[in-house]
Amino acid sequence: xxxxxxxxxxxxxxxxxxxxxxxxxxxxxxxxxxxxxxxxxxxxxxxxxxxxxxxxxxxxxxxxxxxxxxxxxxxxxxxxxxxxxxxxxxxxxxxxxxxxxxxxxxxxxxxxxxxxxxxxxxxxxxxxxxxxxxxxxxxxxxxxxxxxxxx
Numbered sequence: 001x002x003x004x005x006x007x008x009x010x011x012x013x014x015x016x017x018x019x020x021x022x023x024x025x026x027x028x029x030x031x032x033x034x035x036x037x038x039x040x041x042x043x044x045x046x047x048x049x050x051x052x053x054x055x056x057x058x059x060x061x062x063x064x065x066x067x068x069x070x071x072x073x074x075x076x077x078x079x080x081x082x083x084x085x086x087x088x089x090x091x092x093x094x095x096x097x098x099x100x101x102x103x104x105x106x107x108x109x110x111x112x113x114x115x116x117x118x119x120x121x122x123x124x125x126x127x128x129x130x131x132x133x134x135x136x137x138x139x140x141x142x143x144x145x146x147x148x149x150x151x
Contacts, residue, residue, distance in 0.1 A: 026084035060085035
């Protein structure tokens with residue numbers, strides 16, 4: 001089902017290349033607004049016009065009107081138009097759900113100052129510092145070990 005959507009979109013963009021470029025820039029604009037909003041939650045700094053941008057995209061997205069079952073799971077049926085808000089609807093809904101729900105208090109930014117990732121801290125005591133222990137956390141531990149053994 002998802003493959004059909006992608007194939008149809010690919011054909012549509014092939015036939016309308018100017019729309020493809022507009023779509024991509026619009027999608028990036030929406031992504032950056034969501035990032036800034038979630039970053040403002042993580043760093044307790046006020047968001048600017050990004051909430052207005054997200055609300056505009058949510059308004060242009062198809063509604064969550066119908067559930068359907070596929071492969072034993074349930075999900076939202078999306079009657080997406082070939083627009084950035086139409087295709088990014090699940091991302092928009094997830095971002096909005098995080099912002100208005102209890103998970104907003106668990107949005108964190110990675111403690112690695114070179115990493116720009118945000119994550120939901122799902123640790124029991126809410127003290128997770130790294131986006132991923134396998135990446136940034138491991139690097140920090142290796143760096144501390146190197147500095148201890150060097151001296």
